Amino acid sequence: MLVLATMSLATPAQADVQVSFHSFNGSVLWGRYPHTFVVLEGELADGTRVNANYGFSARYTSQAIASGPAEHMIMTETERTIAATNRHFTVTVTDQQYRRLLATVLAWRDYPGEYYDLDENNCIHFVAALARVVGLDADVPDEYLRRPKAWLNYIGKKNPQLRAREIP
Numbered sequence: 001m002l003v004l005a006t007m008s009l010a011t012p013a014q015a016d017v018q019v020s021f022h023s024f025n026g027s028v029l030w031g032r033y034p035h036t037f038v039v040l041e042g043e044l045a046d047g048t049r050v051n052a053n054y055g056f057s058a059r060y061t062s063q064a065i066a067s068g069p070a071e072h073m074i075m076t077e078t079e080r081t082i083a084a085t086n087r088h089f090t091v092t093v094t095d096q097q098y099r100r101l102l103a104t105v106l107a108w109r110d111y112p113g114e115y116y117d118l119d120e121n122n123c124i125h126f127v128a129a130l131a132r133v134v135g136l137d138a139d140v141p142d143e144y145l146r147r148p149k150a151w152l153n154y155i156g157k158k159n160p161q162l163r164a165r166e167i168p
Contacts, residue, residue, distance in 0.1 A: 069113070
């Protein structure tokens with residue numbers, strides 16, 4: 001018994017980081033367009049606490065509406081804003097996947113020049129890249145380019161292992 005108890009103490013800690021995929025319906029009151037982003041919460045195997053969220057947007061709305069690439073940024077949401085969004089599904093990631101998620105966020109943030117494009121590199125494309133890092137089938141059909149909630153519902157259906165409920 002003592003040997004078994006000792007072995008369980010020597011086992012490396014397991015990561016417990018949850019990645020939740022959210023959509024925001026948009027709001028005339030807040031002046032916000034529909035949007036999608038991820039929330040990361042939990043703890044890495046080394047005990048490091050994780051509490052972050054990442055979305056991708058044009059730095060200036062007028063540039064996003066205009067044709068062509070626009071200045072981009074990684075944006076974060078407040079707790080209040082997150083509470084007003086739709087959480088579509090959540091996956092647990094390994095420490096390695098977590099590091100790859102962060103590397104992807106930084107690659108999008110640090111991309112040289114103007115990278116945001118309403119049709120080629122918007123918040124949906126960003127979240128699709130993150131979804132692929134965690135092993136999800138995440139394409140972006142044209143019909144979902146500007147419909148984050150509908151797109152995440154679509155991704156939930158494409159990945160039945162998620163058991164995602166459709167958000168009306």
